[in-house]
Amino acid sequence: MKRWFALLQGALIGLSLIQPLPSAKAAYDKLPAFPGAEGFGYAATGGRGGEVYHVTSYELTGPGTFYDALMTAGTTPRTIVFDISGEITIPQIIVRNKSNLTIAGQTAPGDGVTIRGNNIRFIECSDIVIRYMRFRLGVQIFQDDSMYFEDSQNVIVDHSSFSWGTDEVLSIKSKDYDHPKSKNITVQWSIISEGLLTHSMGGLVEMNTITMHHNLYAHNNDRNPKTKGVMDFVNNVVYNWGQFPYVAGGESGTKGYGNVVGNYFIAGINSENPEYAVVRGNENYHLFLDDNRIDSNKNGKLDGKDSGSGMMEAERPSALVPERFEYPPVHTEEPETAYEHVLGYAGDSLVRDAVDKRVTDGVRSQTGAIIGDEDDVGGFPALKREAAAADTDRDGMPDVWELAQGLDPNDPEDRNGDRNRDGYTNLEDYLNELAAPGYPDGYPLTPPDWSGTPFEPPVVSVPEPETEPVPPMNGETVRSAVVHDDSANGAVNAAAWSVQENLEPGDFVAGDRMTGNKTYKFASVPDEVQGAEWIRTAVGSRSAASEDLLSFYLAADADVYVAHDSRIATKPQWLASAYEDTGLAVADDQPVQYELYKKHYPAGSRVVMGPNGGTSQMNYFVVVKPTAADTPAPASSPSELAGTLSDGPSISLQWSPVDDAAAYLIYRSSTLDPNDKVVGSSTTATYADTAVEMGAVYRYKVSAASAGGESSLSDSIEVPAYDPSLPAPSAPSDLTVAAARSLSVDLAWTPEDDAVGYGIYRSSEPEGSFERIGYARTASYTDKTVNPSTTYFYRVTATADGGESEPSAIVTATTKQPVVLPQAPEGLSAASATASAFELKWRESDGAESYNLYRKGNEEDGYTLIANTAETGYTDDSVSAGQTGYAYRVAAVNEKGESEPSDDLFVAMPLPEKPDRLIAGLTGETFVGLIWTSHGGVTQYNIYRSTPGKPAELAGTAKVDTFYDRSAEPGTHYLYYVKAQNASGESIKSNDVSVWTTGGE
Ligand SMILES: [Ca+2]
Ligand SMILES: [Ca+2]
């Protein structure tokens, strides 16, 4: 209970910090899409004022097909009307970047239309109106949604029926949750039912501004719906969810702002936790929960209660808020009224097909179950086909209606007139008249008045992360290798690259695949490159598209080999056009052959390599082999280095030439990057550095390179990039000693506005001469050049375009006594171990500041550092169900370094926890649907079946927590149980479930 109040308080405090946006007054005065349109998507314009497309064909594609109607839509708004009725089978339809479309299912004759057989996606579309349609995907060999919207705006879906998705039934979302583009959407008076097992998902409705009202969710195991972002969920009915009803965000912590108001949640046979309507919340999901009903008792009668926040999952609550989020309002009814209205009018209800009849009747009688195949509940129902009324001028309005309205049945242009001046075109008047019986008597068909300020989620500005300068990757011949991986995980990928010496079989192939079950090693290496320096890359970088994914300089003449995955047939242009195929290959133990491509470069060259050219295979790696090893490097280093700042800004460098030099390498460090890196090369004794930022101080050294190698470095020079005509910055204030250890001193001060960097000065006497010991980019610095038991005096300056400030006040730091390496930790043991987490502990070591914990899986080679912690314990929750156990060792760490490791501890992987709450879903003559609850740490589930008196036999296996047994006999009594399996074996069994199949004698 306490945790609950803390969360609530946290939410309220959090909200009070949200500043209302300045006068973002609602523009809620547009013409609704149609009478009865409400909520965020109320003003979608659809095909208003545009052309008319008649669907006349049942073919998959071609003229007159539904596919053609959507795919040929151009810039003119389009209304799609139906001259045919019944089932229309479609190929996949991806509607991308189209706008102003109305799909007017109410125009279909007979029993209306049902779209089946594939999926429709709307991506980056706007002003879409869909009414009185049915979208029923049905069993497929692929998993997909019946309908999917992404990054679309101004959409209203009304009186439509969605079912039998093999992935989700209806999903609506933004692609990038950090910058959501999906806005102003309404789904109303619709049915989202019978997502097919094994997935059985209502849908992801995430990161939109969306209203969902007067909809029915029925018989979806999960996601009824799963929500994030702005959601107005009002007057819906949710029936017979399996594991999860309304999901408030889930575990990811993405923010949510939901109204859940006036809904009726009714548990059914499959509902696992019948008392919870809103589950899987988190502290970032702000929820206004009011006047809902939940009927948990499964007694076949509608007798729900308003259990208030009690209908929210206690273990994973959302952050309740006291006020309803102000969104474009909908007419909010009492849940009992909404229940009647939804069951009476939701879906394609001008003519309810047998599916919607069965589902809505099942809600009333509280029967029905989650299914895995539409044929188990009667399949696609027969739909009456009729001919459409004559429409001579093809303007979407039948002759008879036009004549009655005084329009011209031979003039197609009158469709876009407005004879009654109500704002809707004549064609829209016709469509709206057809649609009108879909609303309950007395339900208001104009949106509620509203002139409020809509709630908008606070925009949390995330500052660009300061990327710390990384030390250069150097080898014998490779200088300052730079990785520029622009893929999603680029920084992590880049950190996995390294320069290695002595290429040989047994080496790990990829820096990001050195542990786990995809660890690859070299199996054979041709003599030509055996023992050479090489650049180990990352498999993850195969997704990078950077033209300069890798660049480096050469300190000697060298052959550069690119080892490229032979499975990638098309070699990237940068490789194919300049490198020679050697016919040689390195092989790894997958096995994969890496074909070796070669190019010769002289010393001083900058080598640049682009992307891999194949996002699903291995990334290339690089071998560098010097070609003039017998040639001596230049004996002397460049001298008389000098530099001057000029406009641009740029810094011109010159030095005395060196005999035998073929090229010079220019090394630089600066206020902005303390690492010496090669920034350029030159074949003459001059260089112009144009990558200069005013206010920084640059420090240069130069080397001479010949075919055989590189000289030592020249003396360094400093060139400040200051403009003396500008004022110098103020001196930094509040300099403090943040920590003084034996071998390091931490300094911190208040950042100066406009400072580009800071100079750090130190003296051993208070009045002595201060020497600059380094530069800092930010307002802190760690001096790692101190001795133990010594007193130091520090002051700092700021540098900016105008130069260097006066020094700050002086601070004093006295370092501690000398440290020694800490003792190796003792007493490493496992406090507990489950199939998904091991809790480890050890005793404190003398002199330890922190501990490094290393781990090795039984199926892995070598230990990997998995944690550094100041605690004397750690819970490893990243154990894999594919490992039979792990060995651990821990070492103590202080300033001096790392202790010897502790004794090894071996922890065997326990058997997984047994699956719980096994229940039968839909049962037919020849099938039984099963659903259970899992507890993680599982590689697969084994499903066992028996008939009474007989031993149980394996009926199948599953990777997810549902299974459909299709080998059952009619009229038979079966007992089922499930066991979870991991690398160590099988769990004990779940509860038994007893099932009679239907039929038989
Ligand atoms: Ca009941
Ligand atoms: Ca007409």
Ligand SMILES: [Ca+2]
């Ligand atoms: Ca006409």
Ligand SMILES: [Ca+2]
């Ligand atoms: Ca009109």
